[in-house]
Amino acid sequence: MLNHKAKKMEQIKKHIEVYTEANPNPNSLKFVANFLISPDNNSYDFESVQSTENSPLAKELFAHKFVERVFIMNNFVTVTKDEKSEWADIIPKLKKTIKNYLESGEDVIRKSQNDANEIQDSDPEDVKKIKEILNEYIRPAVEMDGGSIQFSNYNDGVVKVELHGACSGCPSSTLTLKSGIENLLKRFMPQVKEVVAESK
Secondary structure, three states: OHHHHHHHHHHHHOOOOEEEEEOOOOOEEEEEEOOOOOOOOOEEEEOOHHHOOOOHHHHHHHOOOOEEEEEEEOOEEEEEEOOOOOHHHHHHHHHHHHHHHHHHOOOOOOOOOOOOOOOOOOOOHHHHHHHHHHHHHHHHHHHHOOEEEEEEEEEOOEEEEEEEEOOOOOOOHHHHHHHHHHHHHHHHOOOOOEEEEEOO
């Protein structure tokens, strides 16, 4: 208990910075903190206020009526807004909500989850190779754009993935999926015929 309090005090004392970074989805924006806010290397995608039981910060962000989706990973929060709101009007409100929450020292994510891209001993060799390629070549680029890609399954030459955060609903995500991810996987693994994005 004392350790938890000390950790909280240390967090409060820490100078917290939050800045924004644009990404290819015009309705999404990355709010980047100057320290890791997620407890692991996983991504957490919240599609509605009903799905926020694992993140009080996401719940607070959904209190803003213009917020349509919240995605949390590493040191950033990606917020997707509605079509009619202008970023210039809402960025200060979102920044304030995120900064105030981080300064409180409360956990951003209450409970960690397993990483879908983690290579398991029980995975077939093709699946291990796919996950390896996703983790090494594709995932870092997708994260730079405020989103994440997660392996879903592989069957008969078809790789299924889930796109989260800024990548979800992004106009350019289909192009990225086909011209980037699919081509790369095919180059490394000729047995891959197609990559498709599953919707949650």
